[in-house]
Amino acid sequence: MRGLICKDFFVMKKQLGYYLAFFVVYGVLAVTGVFPASILSALVAVIAMMVPMSSIAYDDQAHWGRYAAATPAGRSGVVAAKYLFTLLVLAACAVLVAVLAAILSLTGLLTEPLADLLAAVGACMGVAMVMDAILLPLLFRFGAEKSRTISMIFFIVIFGGCMLLGKLAQQQGGLPRPPAWLANALPALLAILAVGTFVLSYWIAQGIYEKKEL
Amino acid sequence: MNYALEIEHLSKQYGSFRLDDVSLAVPGGTIMGLIGENGAGKSTTIKCILNLIRRDSGTIRVLGMDNLREERAVKEQIGVVLDECTFHETLRACEVGKILSRIYRRWDSACFEDYLRKFGLPRDKTIKEYSKGMKMKLSIASALSARPRLLILDEATGGLDPVVRDEILDEFLAFIQEETHAILISSHITSDLEKVADYVTYLHKGKVAVQGAKDELLDTYGRLVCARSDLAAVDPALLAGKRVSQFGCEALIKDRRAFCRRYPQLTVDPVTLEEIMLFTVKGDASCAD
Numbered sequence: 001m002r003g004l005i006c007k008d009f010f011v012m013k014k015q016l017g018y019y020l021a022f023f024v025v026y027g028v029l030a031v032t033g034v035f036p037a038s039i040l041s042a043l044v045a046v047i048a049m050m051v052p053m054s055s056i057a058y059d060d061q062a063h064w065g066r067y068a069a070a071t072p073a074g075r076s077g078v079v080a081a082k083y084l085f086t087l088l089v090l091a092a093c094a095v096l097v098a099v100l101a102a103i104l105s106l107t108g109l110l111t112e113p114l115a116d117l118l119a120a121v122g123a124c125m126g127v128a129m130v131m132d133a134i135l136l137p138l139l140f141r142f143g144a145e146k147s148r149t150i151s152m153i154f155f156i157v158i159f160g161g162c163m164l165l166g167k168l169a170q171q172q173g174g175l176p177r178p179p180a181w182l183a184n185a186l187p188a189l190l191a192i193l194a195v196g197t198f199v200l201s202y203w204i205a206q207g208i209y210e211k212k213e214l
Numbered sequence: 215m216n217y218a219l220e221i222e223h224l225s226k227q228y229g230s231f232r233l234d235d236v237s238l239a240v241p242g243g244t245i246m247g248l249i250g251e252n253g254a255g256k257s258t259t260i261k262c263i264l265n266l267i268r269r270d271s272g273t274i275r276v277l278g279m280d281n282l283r284e285e286r287a288v289k290e291q292i293g294v295v296l297d298e299c300t301f302h303e304t305l306r307a308c309e310v311g312k313i314l315s316r317i318y319r320r321w322d323s324a325c326f327e328d329y330l331r332k333f334g335l336p337r338d339k340t341i342k343e344y345s346k347g348m349k350m351k352l353s354i355a356s357a358l359s360a361r362p363r364l365l366i367l368d369e370a371t372g373g374l375d376p377v378v379r380d381e382i383l384d385e386f387l388a389f390i391q392e393e394t395h396a397i398l399i400s401s402h403i404t405s406d407l408e409k410v411a412d413y414v415t416y417l418h419k420g421k422v423a424v425q426g427a428k429d430e431l432l433d434t435y436g437r438l439v440c441a442r443s444d445l446a447a448v449d450p451a452l453l454a455g456k457r458v459s460q461f462g463c464e465a466l467i468k469d470r471r472a473f474c475r476r477y478p479q480l481t482v483d484p485v486t487l488e489e490i491m492l493f494t495v496k497g498d499a500s501c502a503d
Contacts, residue, residue: 003316010309011302058302067300070264071317072289214266 004073004081005088011058012051016089019047020096027100031109038112040101041120042159044093048128052086052136053151057144066214079140079209083202086132094125122187129194131158133201140205140212216242217275218364218396219263224272226258233258233420236272240364240413243393245386247407247428248400249487250417251495256400257297259417260368263398264294277363290319293357297369299349303342307335307352311359320361329355333381347378354382358389365389367399371406379403383410404487408432416491423494428487435490436470436482439463444480452476455493466493 009016022043030037059065069075101117104110110117134154138147219240226233233255240246248256261267263274265285274281276288301310307330315321330337333351341349350370357365365386371379387410389395401407407414407428414431416424424431435454438445445456445463452473456465466489467473470482 003313006316007302007305007313010313011304014304058304062302063296063298063300064302066266067294067296069266070289070292070294070296071314072286072319073317074265074285074289211268213268214261 001073001077001081001084003071004068004077005085007064008055008081008085012055015051015054019051019093022047023093023096023100027104031104036112037101037104037110037117038120040097041117041124044090044097044121045124045128045131047093048086048090048125049131049135049151049155051089052082052132052139053144053147055082055085056139056147060143060145069214075209075212076206079202079205082140083136083198083205086136087198090125090128090132094121097121119187123190126190126194127158129198133194133197137201137205137208141208216278216394218242218277218394219246219398220273220275221259221263222273224259224262224274225270226262226267227270228258231255231258231420233262236417236420236422238415238422238425240396240398242396243390244412245390245397245399245410246413246415247404247411247487248398248415248417249402249404249407249491250400250423251491254417255420256417257368258420260366260398260400263366264289264292290360291363293360293362293365295350295353295357295365295367295370297372299341299344299353301341301349301352301356303340305341306338307341308337310341310352310356314356314360318360322359322361325361326355326359329359347374350374351378351382354385358385363394363396365395365397365399367397367401369400369402371401371403379406386410404491408487414487416487416494418491418494424490431490432485432487434469434471435485436467436473437485437489437493438465438467438473438480438482440465440480448477448480454490455496457493457496464493466490 023040026035026039026043029035030039065078068078073081098118098121101110101121102114105112105114105117131154135147135151138150142150217239219238221239222237224233224236231253236255236259238246248259250256258267262269263276263281265281277291279288281288305313311323311326315323333348333355335344335348335352335355341352344352354370371382374382383406386397386399390397399407399411411428413426414424414428415422438448440463442458442463445458445465448465452468454466454468456463466485467482473480474482
């Protein structure tokens with residue numbers, strides 16, 4: 001499995017470099033006020049969705065799946081490595097954005113409170129995990145090409161829905177306040193939901209790939 | 215005798231195609247050639263060995279281990295070369311080595327570097343910049359550097375020039391000098407198998423049509439060239455296939471010596487693996503007519 005994760009980093013290194021550049025560029029845009037600082041957190045979710053799709057697309061292009069399944073890593077290793085790679089990239093993005101936000105906030109370049117920025121990073125990480133939990137089994141079942149349409153629709157619904165919700169909240173003077181206990185428990189609930197769906201997704205993907213004819 | 219690979223009564227249904235009751239065994243220290251026309255079931259057989267597809271019935275044992283129950287241990291002992299290079303084009307040979315060293319427990323980095331040098335493969339160029347022959351050599355170097363005991367090649371030499379193929383065949387002959395090593399190679403290039411194979415299994419429409427020691431098959435089968443009137447006088451039970459044209463007839467004889475004793479006036483020539491294949495297919499076609 002280590003070899004397969006290593007392979008993903010080698011294959012995706014150029015792309016991961018581009019994503020790093022995105023963070024820098026959007027960081028500058030956030031500092032200059034073109035975008036709100038929360039755009040950096042949203043990037044975490046976007047990249048978390050794109051990375052597994054691109055990785056599996058590269059694998060499909062090279063017909064790597066057949067070869068990898070024929071190695072000692074086997075089918076279960078292929079799935080496990082992909083989930084772990086996704087998690088590692090997600091964690092790295094979240095840490096990078098958190099550090100960037102902390103630096104920009106502490107140097108006074110960003111006006112948003114650091115706690116809000118870090119909370120946004122955590123929330124986007126949770127959302128990203130749920131999105132990947134839905135995407136990854138589809139990618140293993142249908143391949144990158146066929147899953148692309150489904151993922152695009154999914155992306156539009158999630159982000160469009162969030163933007164619409166934000167606009168509605170603005171028009172109505174904010175969203176209705178949740179009860180205090182819910183507001184306090186929300187981060188933990190989101191974390192449980194994110195981890196729970198990710199673990200469930202992993203087992204579903206294992207089942208899918210176990211039966212797939214390569 | 216110790217067998218590196220034993221397949222018994224393997225069957226797999228794929229829509230209208232059926233791999234039907236295929237059995238073969240590859241003894242240690244030998245090379246088995248798996249031949250057959252396109253769609254005969256060669257790749258299906260290999261995919262079943264590697265568990266890339268689920269078999270419907272039958273057993274497969276690799277080095278005495280069940281290929282499903284002891285899958286990981288089996289795959290540690292198998293070096294695989296598929297019909298195309300399955301490494302990503304953005305990778306470099308040195309990166310392939312690093313990846314595979316973390317997958318195979320018995321990976322030999324020094325051996326891999328030796329093969330890169332021997333095959334003239336640049337370490338730091340991307341695979342995209344490799345020619346087809348270089349990509350195949352990289353696949354073979356990777357398979358051999360995992361220190362396998364069984365090498366499985368699926369149409370690995372197709373599309374390569376004779377010089378490269380000769381180089382690769384020499385590596386295979388060196389590999390099986392070890393009595394515990396064996397090779398299963400599927401190929402359309404029957405001339406290559408005539409050079410290196412010890413045993414041959416010919417698959418035709420999902421079934422084993424001909425099987426045995428290569429030298430014995432080439433010694434037993436024969437090619438009859440004669441006039442139509444002569445062919446009409448021959449017992450059809452002695453023929454494995456025939457081709458009739460306006461200029462004459464050719465037929466595949468199952469037992470050359472027995473045929474010559476019975477029909478001493480007719481000449482039977484030695485046959486090649488390719489001719490065995492062609493006549494078997496033609497024989498099948500003429501039966502269908």
